[in-house]
Amino acid sequence: MNKFQYVKPATLNEAADILYQNGDEASILNGGTDLLVRMRDKMIKPKVVVDVKAIPELKELKYTEEEGLFIGAVVTMNEIVCSDIILEKYKILAEAAHEVGSYQLRNRATMTGNVCNASPSGDTIAPLYVLSANIKIFSKEGIKLVPIDDFILGVRKIALKPGEIVVGIQIPPIKGKNGGSYYKHSRRKDVDLATVGVAAFCNEGRWKIAYAAVAPTILRGYKAEEILNKLDVIDDTTLIPAMDAAVEEISPISDVRASKEYRFDMIRISLKRAVLAALEQYA
Amino acid sequence: MKHSISFTINGEKVHLEVEPHKTLLNMIREDLNLTGAKEGCGAGECGSCTVIVDGKAVNSCMMLAVEADGKEIITVEGLAKNGVLDALQESFINNAALQCGYCTPGMLMSAKALLMRNPKPSEEEIKEAIAGNLCRCTGYKVIVDAIKEAAEKNN
Numbered sequence: 001m002n003k004f005q006y007v008k009p010a011t012l013n014e015a016a017d018i019l020y021q022n023g024d025e026a027s028i029l030n031g032g033t034d035l036l037v038r039m040r041d042k043m044i045k046p047k048v049v050v051d052v053k054a055i056p057e058l059k060e061l062k063y064t065e066e067e068g069l070f071i072g073a074v075v076t077m078n079e080i081v082c083s084d085i086i087l088e089k090y091k092i093l094a095e096a097a098h099e100v101g102s103y104q105l106r107n108r109a110t111m112t113g114n115v116c117n118a119s120p121s122g123d124t125i126a127p128l129y130v131l132s133a134n135i136k137i138f139s140k141e142g143i144k145l146v147p148i149d150d151f152i153l154g155v156r157k158i159a160l161k162p163g164e165i166v167v168g169i170q171i172p173p174i175k176g177k178n179g180g181s182y183y184k185h186s187r188r189k190d191v192d193l194a195t196v197g198v199a200a201f202c203n204e205g206r207w208k209i210a211y212a213a214v215a216p217t218i219l220r221g222y223k224a225e226e227i228l229n230k231l232d233v234i235d236d237t238t239l240i241p242a243m244d245a246a247v248e249e250i251s252p253i254s255d256v257r258a259s260k261e262y263r264f265d266m267i268r269i270s271l272k273r274a275v276l277a278a279l280e281q282y283a
Numbered sequence: 284m285k286h287s288i289s290f291t292i293n294g295e296k297v298h299l300e301v302e303p304h305k306t307l308l309n310m311i312r313e314d315l316n317l318t319g320a321k322e323g324c325g326a327g328e329c330g331s332c333t334v335i336v337d338g339k340a341v342n343s344c345m346m347l348a349v350e351a352d353g354k355e356i357i358t359v360e361g362l363a364k365n366g367v368l369d370a371l372q373e374s375f376i377n378n379a380a381l382q383c384g385y386c387t388p389g390m391l392m393s394a395k396a397l398l399m400r401n402p403k404p405s406e407e408e409i410k411e412a413i414a415g416n417l418c419r420c421t422g423y424k425v426i427v428d429a430i431k432e433a434a435e436k437n438n
């Protein structure tokens with residue numbers, strides 16, 4: 001790792017000042033499970049590393065009927081997996097958080113880090129798309145909420161300007177019957193990235209689908225959603241047109257994990273499994 | 284610029300001056316001469332560097348030493364008390380749960396953290412806790428058996 005200056009601001013204002021002054025030379029350190037690997041491999045060489053784990057607003061995890069769920073930026077995956085309110089109302093998020101890496105890793109890795117890293121295979125991102133999550137951003141100008149699909153611009157590209165910092169993730173309250181599930185298809189069960197992933201969420205009969213690891217960003221499955229919304233009975237047979245639609249909606253590449261042909265095949269079965277698992281949760 | 288940090292390791296208070304780019308693993312091994320925790324991959328993949336920080340198992344290769352300020356750390360050297368081995372160490376020996384031993388300190392710390400939060404884990408919970416610890420020798424079964432045995436003794 002190259003040398004750098006380490007700072008641990010105690011407030012959002014202080015953090016914003018440091019980030020603004022240092023621009024591209026500064027990196028935010030959260031759980032470090034992406035950042036430190038990239039620094040170790042010298043893919044990035046920040047001059048200033050800004051540890052945000054002492055900022056009180058970033059530690060919150062709370063739910064209100066009006067605003068829904070807020071997951072502070074430094075809340076870890078394991079805290080999400082174990083949160084009663086998330087297990088009760090947003091189980092798909094606990095499921096997705098549990099898919100990340102290993103137990104040790106989940107003691108450090110955060111959902112905000114997963115989103116800000118903006119990898120196409122980030123396991124918690126597709127579930128956040130189907131829950132219509134907003135990213136809460138602080139700057140000296142104030143707080144703003146940005147829908148997750150506007151926040152993520154491409155592979156490791158996010159809509160964050162110098163001096164801005166993600167405070168956390170805001171997820172709207174869900175009214176009425178609902179159920180969701182994230183299906184991760186990977187080469188092995190733990191410590192592996194998704195070969196393909198599908199998040200499926202149904203609220204009062206309306207479906208939202210998102211695909212992971214099949215394009216530079218997470219993709220919404222609008223065609224599959226439209227087909228699912230019209231189905232009276234959802235089972236292995238009636239699902240086939242939605243599975244065909246999924247194949248048309250994605251643009252995967254071949255890489256170390258799989259060929260694009262394999263991904264085209266696996267998106268079908270992953271969609272089916274995610275939808276059926278979501279239905280099991282539907283209540 | 285070096286940072287002055289204080290923390291507890293295996294029950295002892297320590298003050299150190301550390302460079303920001305030093306990992307917790309390197310500080311433990313190089314500055315404190317506790318060489319139980321090992322570097323396998325240096326990138327979070329293998330778990331051989333696992334230590335317990337504030338009651339939680341973490342990969343010490345993926346944490347900066349400066350982040351240890353104010354924390355309570357346990358390494359494999361802190362398991363035995365007054366020359367008496369921890370129940371987990373005993374059961375690893377009884378079950379021959381190691382061959383080359385490279386993964387063992389990390390396995391023990393993942394298992395210790397598990398038993399600290401959950402004294403009666405199921406087999407599934409044991410497997411979840413050590414899923415981030417690679418072993419290239421044993422085939423894992425004897426390790427799971429050893430953790431089960433230690434848990435039974437605990438209760």
Ligand SMILES: Cc1cc2nc3c(=O)[nH]c(=O)nc-3n(C[C@H](O)[C@H](O)[C@H](O)COP(=O)(O)OP(=O)(O)OC[C@H]3O[C@@H](n4cnc5c(N)ncnc54)[C@H](O)[C@@H]3O)c2cc1C
Pocket residue numbers: 027028029030031032033034035036037052073099100101102105108109110111112113114115116117121122123124160164165166167191192193194326327328
């Ligand atoms: C062995 C291993 C296995 C892994 N397995 C998986 C897996 O199965 N699934 C998966 O999805 N990921 C996996 N990952 C990747 C990584 O663990 C996750 O993306 C994790 O959620 C990142 O969170 P973090 O808090 O550690 O982020 P960090 O590394 O601290 O940060 C990641 C990026 O986000 C930025 N950032 C962090 N917080 C903020 C903030 N508040 N405001 C603005 N920017 C911010 C950082 O500057 C950095 O660019 C794995 C990584 C390793 C090393």
Ligand code: FES
Pocket residue numbers: 321322323324325326327328329330331332333342343344345
């Ligand atoms: S050396 Fe830390 S996980 Fe491999």
Ligand code: FES
Pocket residue numbers: 380381382383384385386387417418419420421
């Ligand atoms: S005993 Fe050799 S790696 Fe586990």
